[in-house]
Amino acid sequence: MAEFQSVRGFHDIFGQELKKFRYVSDTVRSLLKLYNFEEIILPVVEYLEVFQRSIGEVTDIVQKEMFVFQDRKGRWLALRPEGTAGAVRAYIQNRLYALKPYVKLFYEGPMFRYERPQAGRYRQFHQIGAEVFGTLDPQVDAQMIEMVHTILTKLGISATIEINSIGCRVCRPSYKKALSDYLEDVVGHLCDVCLDRKDKNPLRVLDCKVETCKEAVKQAPKMVDYLCQECATHYETLKSYLDMLSIPYRENHHLVRGLDYYTKTVFEAVSDELGITIIAGGRYDYLVEEMGGPPTPAIGFAVGIERISMLVKDLPQEEPLYMVIPFGDTLDYAFEVIKKLRDMGKRVETSYKKANLKKQLELANKLKADYVVLIGEDEKRQNTITIKNMHTGMQESISFLELAHERL
Numbered sequence: 382m383a384e385f386q387s388v389r390g391f392h393d394i395f396g397q398e399l400k401k402f403r404y405v406s407d408t409v410r411s412l413l414k415l416y417n418f419e420e421i422i423l424p425v426v427e428y429l430e431v432f433q434r435s436i437g438e439v440t441d442i443v444q445k446e447m448f449v450f451q452d453r454k455g456r457w458l459a460l461r462p463e464g465t466a467g468a469v470r471a472y473i474q475n476r477l478y479a480l481k482p483y484v485k486l487f488y489e490g491p492m493f494r495y496e497r498p499q500a501g502r503y504r505q506f507h508q509i510g511a512e513v514f515g516t517l518d519p520q521v522d523a524q525m526i527e528m529v530h531t532i533l534t535k536l537g538i539s540a541t542i543e544i545n546s547i548g549c550r551v552c553r554p555s556y557k558k559a560l561s562d563y564l565e566d567v568v569g570h571l572c573d574v575c576l577d578r579k580d581k582n583p584l585r586v587l588d589c590k591v592e593t594c595k596e597a598v599k600q601a602p603k604m605v606d607y608l609c610q611e612c613a614t615h616y617e618t619l620k621s622y623l624d625m626l627s628i629p630y631r632e633n634h635h636l637v638r639g640l641d642y643y644t645k646t647v648f649e650a651v652s653d654e655l656g657i658t659i660i661a662g663g664r665y666d667y668l669v670e671e672m673g674g675p676p677t678p679a680i681g682f683a684v685g686i687e688r689i690s691m692l693v694k695d696l697p698q699e700e701p702l703y704m705v706i707p708f709g710d711t712l713d714y715a716f717e718v719i720k721k722l723r724d725m726g727k728r729v730e731t732s733y734k735k736a737n738l739k740k741q742l743e744l745a746n747k748l749k750a751d752y753v754v755l756i757g758e759d760e761k762r763q764n765t766i767t768i769k770n771m772h773t774g775m776q777e778s779i780s781f782l783e784l785a786h787e788r789l
């Protein structure tokens with residue numbers, strides 16, 4: 382056993398897992414660019430208060446799941462548990478609102494949460510997040526959900542998109558009251574955590590995973606029945622846009638999300654295979670203002686890269702690998718050929734070993750070469766290469782000049 386192990390919940394990503402990781406990341410990033418999102422690189426560390434103020438003091442994330450520490454001057458800092466809080470902080474600090482009527486940003490990177498590690502869940506995990514600041518138009522909500530749908534389609538992942546509206550400052554208080562009253566009646570069926578939530582944050586009881594709680598809230602009042610006129614119109618318009626865009630979705634009246642800052646539209650993509658949430662987002666129309674910026678409606682979502690990677694079945698075909706094997710005193714010519722191949726954009730490996738042809742071909746197989754390029758004294762003298770297809774066994778000789786004309 383190795384002397385050192387990685388920290389629990391922190392893991393190395395490499396090989397096939399990394400290929401899937403990059404495939405997910407590249408697919409999402411290229412799509413975000415088509416929707417005119419601009420990248421921003423945000424720090425991994427923020428002042429603790431940034432998360433306390435935005436995510437909410439009584440959320441699981443802030444109370445139990447953050448990596449919090451003091452720096453040498455005694456200031457409280459935290460590793461970011463999610464990306465939106467930092468994006469909002471950056472939007473305000475850099476006065477991005479002064480630049481454009483609305484701002485579309487995306488970021489990618491590690492997030493940290495002190496949770497119990499399980500399949501696809503790590504304490505350091507990676508997200509790509511997208512945020513749109515400055516518009517309340519339900520078209521944007523529809524577009525965000527359309528992007529989620531496109532990401533899933535492009536990656537060949539079957540998932541159900543769930544949507545809900547959780548109202549605004551005007552309509553949510555009366556719903557919270559109605560829900561609290563209802564929960565009072567079923568109090569005997571609630572788990573300890575929900576007994577605590579019932580008064581502080583009753584909405585969270587709706588998405589408790591404990592069976593008795595799930596059963597207890599089945600008849601609970603629904604937020605959609607309490608929406609004010611503005612929220613109701615927003616929600617209905619969003620649904621009509623999703624229909625126009627032919628985006629399949631399911632209304633989940635218990636979808637509330639675990640963070641305090643959401644308003645109106647919330648949505649999630651839930652894997653049909655594993656039942657876990659792989660993309661999640663929503664509107665947060667007051668957060669910029671609550672964090673000291675100008676009143677700015679906003680909406681965002683985050684893609685869990687590890688979680689989606691677990692569901693990716695097929696990767697696109699890799700570029701074929703060429704393995705160049707020089708024999709005898711041909712290294713000078715081999716270097717020329719290798720350079721030419723790489724200039725042509727080919728993926729090239731070299732044999733660093735001196736061995737006979739049989740051993741070299743075995744090595745090429747181990748390295749999963751698709752072609753071997755054999756270079757001997759004859760090839761060097763005649764300015765040719767011998768190229769062998771490792772899948773079919775077909776072998777042919779071509780001139781360096783032909784190679785230069787990109788015959789491959």
Ligand SMILES: [Zn+2]
Pocket residue numbers: 548549550551552553608609610611612613
């Ligand atoms: Zn409302």
Ligand SMILES: [Zn+2]
Pocket residue numbers: 571572573574575586589590591594
């Ligand atoms: Zn519960």
